[in-house]
Structures are given as C-alpha cells and as structure tokens.
Amino acid sequence: MHNENSLYYRDGQLFMDGVSLNAIAERVETPFYCYSSAAITAQIADCQSAFQKLGASIHYAVKANSNLSVLRLMADAGLGADIVSVGELQRALAAGIQPSRIIFSGVGKRRSELLAALQAGIFQFNVESLPELQQLADLCRQQGCTAGVSVRVNPEVDAATHRHITTAIKGSKFGVPLEQLETALDLIVQSEALALHGLAIHLGSQIVDVAPYRKACRRLRNLLNDLRQKGYVITHLDLGGGFGIDYGEGRYLDFHRVADTFHQELQELNVKIAIEPGRSLVGSAGVLVSEVVYRKEVEPLPLLILDAGMNDLMRPALYQAEHRVMPLVESGRPVETCGVVGPICETTDRFLQRTDLPAIQAGERVALLQVGAYGAVMASAYNSRDMIPEVMVSQNRYRLIRRRIPQSDLMAYEMDG
Ligand SMILES: Cc1ncc(COP(=O)(O)O)c(C=O)c1O
Structure with a gap:
C-alpha cells in the first residue's frame, strides 16, 4: 500500500x-x-487482485495523474480510464487505453466534448444532470449513433472526508438528485439513441473508512430493487473511487476491505461493477x-x-x-x-x-x-x-x-x- x-x-x-x-x-x-513505476504497478496489481472476485472493471481516474507514462502503465495492465475532459480523453487514447474501457464523468461536459467522446466510441457516459442527458440524446440523434449511459446519482452519503472533497451530500453540485432519477431514466429509456447501463456514484476522495461505502451500497441496493420492480433494466453499477492512502497517520483504505464490502452488499444484484480509483493507484x-x-x-x-x-x-x-x-x-x-x-x-x-x-x-x-x-x-x-x-x-x-x-x-x- x-x-x-x-x-x-x-x-x-x-x-x-x-x-x-x-x-x-x-x-x-x-x-x-x-x-x-514499481510502486504504481504494485498498487495496480493489488487493486486487480482485490476486485477480481467481483469481476469488476477498473477505470483509472486520469485526473489524479495524467502523465502519459503513468497512463501507459495503466494501459499495459489492461485498465480502463475515467475521464473528465476531452484533454483527458486524448491522453488516455494516446497512452493506448481502449475506448471500450473509457467512462466519461463530470458535471459540465461541453457539447464539443460529448461529440469527441462519441466519435471515439467510448464505453459509457456518466450523466450528471437532465440538461446534459438531453444534450447527449440530441447529439446522438444528429450523429446517427448510440451512447451507453449511466446516471450518476447523488446518494446523499457523507463520506466524512475533507469538506472540499466530499461530493455526495445533499445540495452537492455532483450527480442527479434522487428525486430526479426516474425522470432521467425515463429520458434514456424513451430515447432510441441512448442505451441504459445503470447507476454511478462517487462519494468523495481520501476516504479512509468502509462505512460510507457500505451505506451507499445499501442505498443503491434498495434503489435498484425498487427501480427493477418498476421495470427499469439496470445492468451496471459504477461505484467511483475515493479510496484513501496513508499520508503518514496510518489511516488508509485497503482495496481488499472495500472489495469485500462491495461483495457482501451487492453480490445478489447480478450487476456488472466498475470502480474509478485515482489517488490509491499513484x-x-x-x-x-x-x-x-x-x-x-x-x-x-x-x-x-x-x-x-x-x-x-x-x-x-x-x-x-x-x-x-x-x-x-x-x-x-x-x-x-x-x-x-x-x-x-x-x-x-x-x-x-x-x-x-x-x-x-x-x-x-x-x-x-x-x-x-x-x-x-x-x-x-x-x-x-x-x-x-x-x-x-x-x-x-x-x-x-x-x-x-x-x-x-x-x-x-x-x-x-
Ligand atoms: C467521478 C470521480 N471518479 C473518481 C475519482 C477519483 O477519486 P480518487 O482519486 O480519490 O480515487 C474522482 C475524483 O474526484 C471523481 O470525481
């Protein structure tokens, strides 16, 4: 670690x-x-071994360190990428990360950025608002293509980290509020250009306790069961990143503990899990x-x-x-x-x-x-x-x-x- x-x-x-x-x-x-490079590769290997039993796909959060040589280590290990800009898309592709393993996050993706990612054929857009969803649907129609979409929902879980890096509390700018979730899902289902993958969350960064993850998983489980009963087909869950590292106080989050928590809480759901670790890998x-x-x-x-x-x-x-x-x-x-x-x-x-x-x-x-x-x-x-x-x-x-x-x-x- x-x-x-x-x-x-x-x-x-x-x-x-x-x-x-x-x-x-x-x-x-x-x-x-x-x-x-040995320390980075060791972290990647530890992360892969921990999340293997979940069959989870790992998408390195490029924002943590986007140097091409660092990205190359991720590509060589078979990781995907979580990007938040067209610049990060260009970097991920230049480093050899497959478009089919790229997820696009972020609250303010511009039209030109959505277009570039569509043209690159990325795997999934994590959409964070209703207007963004509308924009993506329009763009797909114009371009005659389809986009894989997950809705980043705000699960309203306080990650108890530094207030500047907590992202999932009520009133946060991140994610679709719970009360708008079904409207967002309906927009996707009704649009021929959008393919619904599922839900995404990201609780914050430098989280050193599994408790917020456990709480978020339980909330997601209830939400998912409820949505499935209403007929929505949810196949993917993206659980974000945020796994804390030891800055000297001896407090950090072990990949295996997080993976075990996800496994315990979500195993019955029969969904494909993705994670987006950044800091913990580099x-x-x-x-x-x-x-x-x-x-x-x-x-x-x-x-x-x-x-x-x-x-x-x-x-x-x-x-x-x-x-x-x-x-x-x-x-x-x-x-x-x-x-x-x-x-x-x-x-x-x-x-x-x-x-x-x-x-x-x-x-x-x-x-x-x-x-x-x-x-x-x-x-x-x-x-x-x-x-x-x-x-x-x-x-x-x-x-x-x-x-x-x-x-x-x-x-x-x-x-x-
Ligand atoms: C959507 C999203 N995913 C993943 C990450 C990576 O977080 P971390 O570097 O703490 O793992 C971030 C960072 O803020 C993020 O905003």
Whole structure:
C-alpha cells in the first residue's frame, strides 16, 4: 500500500528503487516530481487482485495523474480510464487505453466534448444532470449513433472526508438528485439513441473508512430493487473511487476491505461493477524533490524555505494537506522543530507548520512524500515560475517523462502590444 519499499536510505543517501534522488537532482534541476513505476504497478496489481472476485472493471481516474507514462502503465495492465475532459480523453487514447474501457464523468461536459467522446466510441457516459442527458440524446440523434449511459446519482452519503472533497451530500453540485432519477431514466429509456447501463456514484476522495461505502451500497441496493420492480433494466453499477492512502497517520483504505464490502452488499444484484480509483493507484508512488533555498532563523521556529511552492504542489494550500519531508542525505544531525514553506507570495504557501527534522542547511535537498496524485496535475505557473519536470524511476534507471516548461515558452503564447 505504501512506497516504503521504493524509498530507502543506502549509504546515507535517499534512494528510489535503486536510484539516488540526489544523483537525479544533479542532472534534473529541482524542484521536480519523481515517481516509482514499481510502486504504481504494485498498487495496480493489488487493486486487480482485490476486485477480481467481483469481476469488476477498473477505470483509472486520469485526473489524479495524467502523465502519459503513468497512463501507459495503466494501459499495459489492461485498465480502463475515467475521464473528465476531452484533454483527458486524448491522453488516455494516446497512452493506448481502449475506448471500450473509457467512462466519461463530470458535471459540465461541453457539447464539443460529448461529440469527441462519441466519435471515439467510448464505453459509457456518466450523466450528471437532465440538461446534459438531453444534450447527449440530441447529439446522438444528429450523429446517427448510440451512447451507453449511466446516471450518476447523488446518494446523499457523507463520506466524512475533507469538506472540499466530499461530493455526495445533499445540495452537492455532483450527480442527479434522487428525486430526479426516474425522470432521467425515463429520458434514456424513451430515447432510441441512448442505451441504459445503470447507476454511478462517487462519494468523495481520501476516504479512509468502509462505512460510507457500505451505506451507499445499501442505498443503491434498495434503489435498484425498487427501480427493477418498476421495470427499469439496470445492468451496471459504477461505484467511483475515493479510496484513501496513508499520508503518514496510518489511516488508509485497503482495496481488499472495500472489495469485500462491495461483495457482501451487492453480490445478489447480478450487476456488472466498475470502480474509478485515482489517488490509491499513484499517490504513494511519487515524491517532490526540492532544495532548501534559505534557512531563516525566526521565532517561534526556524523556517526552511524551499524552491518548490504551492504552484508546484497545491494540496497543502487547497486542503490543508500535510506531506512528510525526508532529507536526501542522512546527516545524523540532532532533530529540531522547524517550519517548511515555499517561496510564493502567499501566506498559504506553507507545506508544514511545524515538523521535526534533523537540522537541514541551505543548499541541501529534501523529498516531500506521497505526492503522486493531485500533485503535478494541479500545478500552475503562478508567480511566473516554470512548470516543473516529472521523472519516472524504473528498473534501476530514471528518465524524464515531462520536461520543464519554462516561462519563455509560456510567454511565447502572449501577444505583446
Ligand atoms: C467521478 C470521480 N471518479 C473518481 C475519482 C477519483 O477519486 P480518487 O482519486 O480519490 O480515487 C474522482 C475524483 O474526484 C471523481 O470525481
């Protein structure tokens, strides 16, 4: 479940799968993201073994990390994709993911995006509103094609995660409200262009307890039995993603526990199950390598000012997330309490308010852990900074999987005068 096997000290240097992170930093300027392909493949294999007994199809949520090399690992393992934009569709297809394994989620799919996905022949549209359903039906009629559709329903289950990443409570913008579900199903059944697959849910992200999943399954089971009695033919259930990883507190959701819960609650229903894991496949497999630009001796705590900022890794500023820090060299210096911040002109550009680390000096490097998901994909060029590179380590070697995008390239898109 974790990247502990991939990250370790050897002769006092921090290694990822046989490669010294300092050696990479000598060639690839900091800050940069670095992923372990072995850690990602191990997570994929664990997920596949857990959900095999359900016969579930796994659709990697591309939004978690959409680098083509990461997507290629998913494609090679036979996974499908859960996409939320035409850009993600292009990436998934470019990485070799079969259209017949692609599900399109999202509350605001534009007409042009629906069209692109129809033309690609994707497996399923998870529709989130009545107007979207109407739009898709019209488009199919015009194009003379059919679309596989599931209705993402809001099951009104509080996933008890961070309020910014809970998605299935009453009043949420996500999913069709329960009271509109039958209207949505009727629209599908009455349209010759739409083929009803079933229902979809997604409770939120970084969920560390099976209880919300169990509750949602029971709700879905009742709903499904009720709908079947009314004559609706429901063959598919998409249970979304959200499986939490261990950011250092020892709390995470084991794939096997989730799979067992789904199995216990849904086995009699005779439906084809799909899941959409993102974070749990890639989150623990990545680090952000950064150099300490300055060490600022201030009260109440000394501050390590990194060359990585909130534009490179937004999670702390966005979700108050904490990513543990490890020095790239084991110095044996006494442990001190310090703060870890970025260089951006924003108060929220702070990675750790207070943490215990062996005293670290300017010019030394650190790794921020568990940043493989919602890290590089959320980065921006704020403060006119470069978009930082991404590196993949596999079989004792590393390679650049996205080069730095310098400000000079970004400025070239602007019209001066
Ligand atoms: C519809 C949908 N499916 C799957 C995911 C993936 O969630 P996670 O990365 O927490 O597994 C998300 C993320 O927000 C989502 O919105």
